[in-house]
Amino acid sequence: MKFLVDAQLPVQLARFLESTGYDTIHTKDLPNKNATSDIEINAVSIRHERIVITKDSDFLNSFLTIKEPFKLLLVTTGNINNLELQALFAANLQSLVELFNSHSYIEMSSDSIIVHL
Template sequence: MKFLIDAQLPMRIAHLLEKLGYDVIHTKNLPLQNATPDSDINKLSILEQRIVITKDKDFLDSFLIKQEPYKLLLITTGNIK
């Protein structure tokens, strides 16, 4: 399973998933880092079949309307350090 962690979530999540053996990219590791546009995240997700993990509800709208990203895990939490 492959994941792409969005900017609002901490690198800790990426490190934990990597430790469990998953293929993980955090937006901080992309060329534009946390400034990577949602459209680019969607394209990468589809191209590499990555599940986007995010708190950003804009991805939910995109997923429901355009079936982008590839798959979506929307997390709702309070602020995370």
């Protein structure tokens, strides 16, 4: 499973996911870094079958209308600090991975995971 973490989320999240064994990049790792357009992020996601992890609802609109990116994890926690975000991912990562084996759009808040069909 491969991930692409969007600019609205910290690089530390991408590094955490890498440390757990997942092929993960952050938009800062791309040639245009955090200035990478959503269209280009979608293209990278599709080309490399990466799940986009974002807080940006523009990706939701794109996913619902044109089925891009490849797969989507929309983080709807509001503002939480990096340690809380990492703890949230640590607590839910195995469930997310299992769910992404059969689903393409998942939403994660501070207290729930919602699978959208």
